[in-house]
Amino acid sequence: MAKIVIIEDEEDIRELVLYSLKSNQLEGLGFASGQEFFKADLAEGEIDLILLDVMLPDEDGLQILAKLRSDHRYEDLPIIMLTARSSEMDKVKALDLGADDYVVKPFGILELISRINARLRRSKSNDLLVFNEITIDQSRYEVKVNNQLIELPNKEYELLLYLMKNQNLLVSRDSLLLKIWGYDYEGESRTLDIHISNLRKNLGDYAGYIQTVRGQGFKLGSKNA
Numbered sequence: 001m002a003k004i005v006i007i008e009d010e011e012d013i014r015e016l017v018l019y020s021l022k023s024n025q026l027e028g029l030g031f032a033s034g035q036e037f038f039k040a041d042l043a044e045g046e047i048d049l050i051l052l053d054v055m056l057p058d059e060d061g062l063q064i065l066a067k068l069r070s071d072h073r074y075e076d077l078p079i080i081m082l083t084a085r086s087s088e089m090d091k092v093k094a095l096d097l098g099a100d101d102y103v104v105k106p107f108g109i110l111e112l113i114s115r116i117n118a119r120l121r122r123s124k125s126n127d128l129l130v131f132n133e134i135t136i137d138q139s140r141y142e143v144k145v146n147n148q149l150i151e152l153p154n155k156e157y158e159l160l161l162y163l164m165k166n167q168n169l170l171v172s173r174d175s176l177l178l179k180i181w182g183y184d185y186e187g188e189s190r191t192l193d194i195h196i197s198n199l200r201k202n203l204g205d206y207a208g209y210i211q212t213v214r215g216q217g218f219k220l221g222s223k224n225a
């Protein structure tokens with residue numbers, strides 16, 4: 001069952017949405033503020049979508065949206081803004097800041113549910129990443145090389161996933177260490193080279209796709225590009 005978070009200070013609306021989610025076979029989790037939500041410290045992959053009100057006390061929805069997008073746990077999560085304001089400006093701002101959709105209040109509950117379902121379907125298809133002979137199915141945690149399933153240790157999987165998401169782009173050593181090993185990582189950056197080297201071994205004939213950009217980082221690219 002997909003798990004939906006709603007961040008909304010108006011209790012009536014929050015309760016109505018939670019009730020409607022439940023009657024539509026969706027699991028809901030309500031928070032009255034961004035602060036409350038961040039305090040809950042939900043794990044990556046624990047939730048499937050966030051409904052985010054724009055008008056909130058303390059931090060408004062747009063500030064929270066920016067925070068969510070800069071957090072690796074939530075950067076790719078579908079986010080639908082709930083806005084009472086119908087001004088074009090806010091919609092543009094929300095979409096610019098990385099919202100996937102918005103619903104203008106007062107909204108019909110059926111419209112909201114159908115927008116949620118549409119967004120969930122779309123993010124499912126985003127679970128599949130392809131780069132030439134390499135595919136990753138995130139929903140199954142599966143990597144295939146030339147249609148053959150390969151087993152990758154956790155960190156190598158995450159490395160490959162991140163490179164696939166940024167294919168043909170230079171990914172710096174710092175951003176890889178940050179993304180894969182986290183903010184509090186204090187080990188050596190040689191760890192990264194060891195994992196890259198193991199990942200290349202596991203990719204066999206396709207090891208060359210992972211290119212070293214000397215002194216900078218790595219790039220997933222075609223051999224002759």
Ligand code: CA
Pocket residue numbers: 008009010053054055056
């Ligand atoms: Ca509100």
